[in-house]
Amino acid sequence: RMAAAPPSYCFVAFPPCSKDGLVVFGKNSARPRDEVQEVVYFAAADHDPGSKVECTYIEIEQVPKTHAVVLSRPSWLWGAEMGANEHGVCVANEAVVTREPASEAEALLGMDLVRLGLERGATAKEALDVIVALLEEHGQGGNYYEDGSSCHTFQSAFLIVDRNEAWILETSGKYWAAEKITEGVKCICNQLSLTTKIDAEHPELRNYVRSQGWWNGDSDFNFSEVFSLADEHLACSSGRESLEKQGGDVSAQAMIDVLRDKDSGVCVDSESFLTTASIVSVLPQDPAFPCVHYFTGTPDPSRSIFKPFIFVDDVKLVPKVQSPSFGNDDPAKKIPRFQEKPDRRHELYKAHEWARSLLENDQDKGQKLMRIMLDLEKQGLEAMEDILTRTEILDPAEVVDLFYDCVDTELKFFK
Numbered sequence: 001r002m003a004a005a006p007p008s009y010c011f012v013a014f015p016p017c018s019k020d021g022l023v024v025f026g027k028n029s030a031r032p033r034d035e036v037q038e039v040v041y042f043a044a045a046d047h048d049p050g051s052k053v054e055c056t057y058i059e060i061e062q063v064p065k066t067h068a069v070v071l072s073r074p075s076w077l078w079g080a081e082m083g084a085n086e087h088g089v090c091v092a093n094e095a096v097v098t099r100e101p102a103s104e105a106e107a108l109l110g111m112d113l114v115r116l117g118l119e120r121g122a123t124a125k126e127a128l129d130v131i132v133a134l135l136e137e138h139g140q141g142g143n144y145y146e147d148g149s150s151c152h153t154f155q156s157a158f159l160i161v162d163r164n165e166a167w168i169l170e171t172s173g174k175y176w177a178a179e180k181i182t183e184g185v186k187c188i189c190n191q192l193s194l195t196t197k198i199d200a201e202h203p204e205l206r207n208y209v210r211s212q213g214w215w216n217g218d219s220d221f222n223f224s225e226v227f228s229l230a231d232e233h234l235a236c237s238s239g240r241e242s243l244e245k246q247g248g249d250v251s252a253q254a255m256i257d258v259l260r261d262k263d264s265g266v267c268v269d270s271e272s273f274l275t276t277a278s279i280v281s282v283l284p285q286d287p288a289f290p291c292v293h294y295f296t297g298t299p300d301p302s303r304s305i306f307k308p309f310i311f312v313d314d315v316k317l318v319p320k321v322q323s324p325s326f327g328n329d330d331p332a333k334k335i336p337r338f339q340e341k342p343d344r345r346h347e348l349y350k351a352h353e354w355a356r357s358l359l360e361n362d363q364d365k366g367q368k369l370m371r372i373m374l375d376l377e378k379q380g381l382e383a384m385e386d387i388l389t390r391t392e393i394l395d396p397a398e399v400v401d402l403f404y405d406c407v408d409t410e411l412k413f414f415k
Contacts (some may be wrong), residue, residue: 005095005190006030006273008081009239009266010159012166013185013250014041015285017243020389023098024163027092027254028214028275028301029073029081029112030190030268032145033202036344037277038075039297039321039403042119044068044086044329054330055079055116057106057142060102060134066119070309072277072295073225075344076146076321076332082279085118085363086311087401088279088291090126090221092162095154098172098227099214102153108134110144110156117160128169128178131158132202133173148331148338159188163291164285170223172395177201177223185250239266246263252294252306255280260302274299280306282388290394297321297407298352303359303370305377306385307406312396314407316404320347320411348407351414366393372413379405 010032019022027038044067047053051062058079071083082092093110108116113131123128143151158169166181170192180199198221202208209215213228238266242264246254259278260267268275278301280294294306309315322343331340345353357372359366 005097005154006032007190007265007268008092008094009259010092010094010188011186011239011243011255012159012161012181013036013243013255014166014181014183016248017183017185017246018250019248022251022388023163023166023285024250024252024255024278025090025159025281025340026259027082027159027269028259028266029072030273030275031081031276032272033274033276035276035290036075036323036346036349037297037299037344038323039070039071039072039318040067041070041315041317043065052299055112056109058108058138058229059368060108060138062215063120067122067362068077068293068311069115069118070293071115071118071312072279072297073111073115074146074276075346076330077109077111079109079113080118081111081114081277083114083118084291084293085121088163088283089118089121089124089262090283090293090398091127092119092159092279094157094188095157096157096170096190096192097229098155098192099229100172100227101295102155102157103151103173104143104151105141107139107141109142109157110140110154110379113140114158118156118255119251124160124165126169127160128158128167131160131169132176135171135176136360138177139174140171141148146332146338146341148336155189157192159186160282161283161366163287165287166346168194170227172227175202175205177205185243187242187243189239192224192228195225196222198223233282242266243250250290252280252282252384254410256306262302268301269300275301277304281335282384284369284388288393289388292388295403297346297348300356303356304352305373305410306380306411307377307403308380309403310394311398312400314400316401318404318407320407322346341401348411354415369413373410376409376413
């Protein structure tokens with residue numbers, strides 16, 4: 001049984017640590033090695049009163065209006081590992097282990113809460129309020145992996161970011177604490193990181209931990225110390241150090257470089273886990289400029305390329321990074337769940353598998369292909385930098401098929 005939480009890493013950098021008045025957000029999603037992540041877009045929508053939404057395991061009340069979202073998600077579940085909405089809010093989650101065992105009973109997954117926060121929150125603080133209200137009402141629980149043989153359960157931590165601020169939200173059951181960040185560089189990974197600086201918390205948090213005998217009420221209240229298993233609360237410093245080395249120059253490219261770093265452990269490639277997808281988002285503090293979200297849609301960022309997405313009306317959908325849909329026949333939807341594993345690979349994933357085998361088996365050809373790919377990525381980054389520095393307003397027609405074209409070009413190179 002994989003009791004250890006998968007070692008994902010999430011980052012945010014604020015000016016003056018980041019360049020040109022931009023907030024830069026990033027995440028490597030570490031998941032079981034063979035799991036496929038897809039990149040999906042859902043338009044803003046109005047919903048009838050009384051309508052419900054079916055999350056991964058449970059159905060909950062829908063809200064009257066949901067925001068447009070773009071998500072990177074394990075393709076068997078409803079929620080997401082990470083994503084963004086049309087208002088420049090980004091959310092990523094971390095599986096964490098606390099001294100309180102996570103519930104096996106099916107409820108909301110941490111990943112469902114990522115998507116619900118994005119669909120319902122127009123600012124980072126709104127998304128946080130949405131997540132903790134749903135946690136209070138429905139709780140968290142259920143299998144984190146597509147695994148019929150054993151139930152892997154975790155508590156959740158979240159990094160929630162918008163153009164002005166970020167919140168680190170850490171939870172155990174329905175209890176939670178959060179810290180607000182407006183400057184510097186922050187990294188969260190698969191262990192609790194909040195200590196005594198708490199800017200918002202569950203109203204019953206301190207009474208609860210007192211009643212459990214985990215805190216006597218006399219010492220400073222330190223969230224990680226109270227909720228972590230013995231010796232668990234170590235800062236995930238390797239990631240933060242690599243970002244801090246950039247000085248005041250954290251850019252999209254710098255964040256991508258950090259996510260690609262295998263030596264620091266930020267880019268996970270181990271026996272159990274792999275970085276199965278990555279995201280980098282650039283959020284200009286000036287609302288006149290659009291936010292840019294880069295997705296890989298493929299595993300191992302050191303062998304993938306980051307492709308830009310910008311929210312505009314009627315953005316072109318990209319079926320080539322979407323996994324096949326099995327509807328109600330999906331083994332993830334039938335009880336007992338996960339009795340078989342269907343082939344969830346999308347077109348880009350399959351092409352990428354071929355490229356990976358080339359890199360492993362034919363060094364020269366592989367290196368040449370990688371150079372071409374990185375050059376393609378660089379063109380995308382430069383084009384986005386141009387959009388973020390020019391004075392005239394962006395014409396939506398210019399970027400409506402931006403992500404589509406990047407995926408298409410990548411596939412052509414693989415062929």
